[in-house]
Amino acid sequence: MNKLNVILRYWETIYHLINKEGMRVIYINDDGEEVWIEDDRKEPYQVIRIAQKDFDWARDLKSDLVQTYERSKLLKKRLGLRSANFVNLIITQFEPVDSYDHIVDQALPLTAGGIQQQRTILIPYDQLDQMLFPLATEWGLNEMPTYISLDDIHDVEPSIQSLKYSVQQASENRNEQEKKLFFYGRPFVTYMLLPIILAIFIFIELKASTTSIESLIHYGAKFNPLIHEGEWWRFFTAMFLHIGIFHLLMNSLALFYLGGAVERIFGSLRFLMIYFLAGFIGSVASFVFNEQVSAGASGAIFGCFGALLYFGLIHRRLFFRTMGMNVIVILIINLAFGFMVPMIDNGAHIGGLVGGFAASAIVGLPSQKGLKIKISSLFIVFVSVCFLLYYGYSKELTSQSYIIYFQIGEEQVHNEQIQEAKQYFEKILKVDEQLTEPVLTEAYFYMAYIQAHENKLNEAEENLLITVERDPKFHQAHYNLALIYYEQGRYRDALNQLQEALRIEPGNSSYESLKEELNRLIN
Structure with missing residues (x-):
């Protein structure tokens, strides 16, 4: 043979x-x-x-x-x-x-x-x-x-x-x-988004601060009360803002690697649609499930994870032979980190992840057939987003949203931006039944402080009396009442309030000085 x-x-x-x-x-x-x-x-x-x-x-x-x-x-x-x-x-x-x-x-x-x-x-x-x-x-x-x-x-x-x-x-x-x-397109859009995000960050830093809640809201962060008032564009502008340099660097690195990979696989136009649709759905999910102020490209970046998972669904063996396990491990770590750290907006992350997967199903991979699947995916996404928006807009805002107003107003008072702070405390006091202690009590106190600066002493007195009624141990409120009575020439009323303040906060030098002055005037 x-x-x-x-x-x-x-x-x-x-x-x-x-x-x-x-x-x-x-x-x-x-x-x-x-x-x-x-x-x-x-x-x-x-x-x-x-x-x-x-x-x-x-x-x-x-x-x-x-x-x-x-x-x-x-x-x-x-x-x-x-x-x-x-x-x-x-x-x-x-x-x-x-x-x-x-x-x-x-x-x-x-x-x-x-x-x-x-x-x-x-x-x-x-x-x-x-x-x-x-x-x-x-x-x-x-x-x-x-x-x-x-x-x-x-x-x-x-x-x-x-x-x-x-x-x-x-x-x-x-x-x-x-x-x-893996090399259908080139990452033109990714390289275009990075400098835009950086330029916006530098602009805000030059004007104010990217770690200031007030600045973030002013420049378009996701903030539920203002979205309820009609500022829907915050669903998109929030994608371009970042809270501090560390947040910017982490998201920029993620966008560089993940966005570049997705754009090479899907092409620039499809990537652009995936990025913005994922970011939008991430913002909507944050609007529904998280009342904190939020900003960043994280929802869109998690959308890139979703796009890679969609690629893995279509090309399963190729996905796991190459980058599959790395993508899944990094995704799990990021999601777990989001659940462990309270300040991280996991609603935006999960919403972006699902949105990126759904957007990928809508646009499809290059040369991928199946028009029915794409149309079905579009219909499901449209209905789901409409439902989330309806639920988000119909849901009553809780105290969590208005606490942000308090934080901004408090920050402005400490920076002596009295008139700017006034609008925020006015909004808080309009919905006082939704707020809990001690936020509401302090809101009355700060409002009285602002009114005193405006020389509206009677209004300030009224709000300070509400403050001490809600919290009798609020010694600063007793002291401010004493100052108002002093300005009005009501020295005995001022002394009574000051003695109450000293009973709560004995030895305070400012209180003692005013007490001596009142005793001199009365005697």
């Missing part, structure tokens, strides 16, 4: 699996006697090693199997196929002269639904058709390999070289096609 005939059958078998059945070449050794193939057509996935070898003794076969199984473990780990089945198929011209049945398995189907199964099948050259048939059934081949009649071939070697070249070419073409999936 001619050795070349065995090699021809070996390469005809590989050719059929790669070129006809669409399996993927993982590795071909230098002499071509060993080819590793991944069957990624359906689950459970399989790694198949096809070798053309002859063994004199069973111990030689056993030694080869030990090395092969060890290599299969490493290979499955590298490919992210730990649960894949492994088949070691050896086509041989000469079987071992001694018994080897206890070493190899029969060419029978694996246990249905099993994973991590492995076996070796030794097929003598003259039994190839017979022993390959049950494997073809198990693997779900479209047809049995076609073998050229040896009577029709005068020179076998050119046929072998042709088959080998065709397999290698098919492997290179598939690798090239897979590579193109």
Whole structure:
């Protein structure tokens, strides 16, 4: 029997699996006697090693199997196929002269639904058709390999070289096609967004401060009370604001890497749609589930995670063979961090993640067909966003929203921006039934302070009396009442309030000085 005939059958078998059945070449050794193939057509996935070898003794076969199984473990780990089945198929011209049945398995189907199964099948050259048939059934081949009649071939070697070249070419073409999936476009939009975000950050820092709640709200942060008043554009402007340099740097790095990857895969126009739709849905989710002031590109960035997950859904094996596990691990860490840190807006993160996935389903991957799926996705997103907006606008604002007004007003009072602070305390006192202690009490106190500066002493007195009624131990309110009575010439009333302040806060030098002055005036 001619050795070349065995090699021809070996390469005809590989050719059929790669070129006809669409399996993927993982590795071909230098002499071509060993080819590793991944069957990624359906689950459970399989790694198949096809070798053309002859063994004199069973111990030689056993030694080869030990090395092969060890290599299969490493290979499955590298490919992210730990649960894949492994088949070691050896086509041989000469079987071992001694018994080897206890070493190899029969060419029978694996246990249905099993994973991590492995076996070796030794097929003598003259039994190839017979022993390959049950494997073809198990693997779900479209047809049995076609073998050229040896009577029709005068020179076998050119046929072998042709088959080998065709397999290698098919492997290179598939690798090239897979590579193109990651480099469809260039990250023009990503590189355009980064300087815009940086320029806005610098502009706000020059005018005010990016860590100031007042400044963030003034320049377009998401703030529920103002959205309720009609400022819907905050759903979009919030994407371009960042709270401090650390927030800016973290989001810029994430946008550079994640945005760049998504734009290369989807192309610039699709990426632009994914980015803004994910950011918008993230802002809407924040509006519904979080009443804190929020800003940043985090929702849109989590949308990039969603887009990569959508890519993984369409190209599952390619996704996990390349970046899949890294993307999932980083995503889990970020989500877990968001749940552990109270100040992080996880509503925007999760909303952006879902929005990015949904937006990717709407725009689709380049050259992806399925118009019905895209239209269905668009309809589902539209209905979902409408429902969230309806729920968000119909939901009553809680004290959490108005506490922001208090923080801004308090900040402005300390900065002696008295008139600017007034509008915020006025808004708080209009909805006093929604606020809880001690915020409401302090709001009355600050409002009285502002009115005193405006020389509206009667109004200031009224609000201070409300303050001490709500909190009799508020010694600053008693002291301010004393000052108002002092200005009005009501010295005994002023002394009574001052004595109450000293009872609560004994030894206060400012209080003692005013007491001496009042005693002098009364006596």
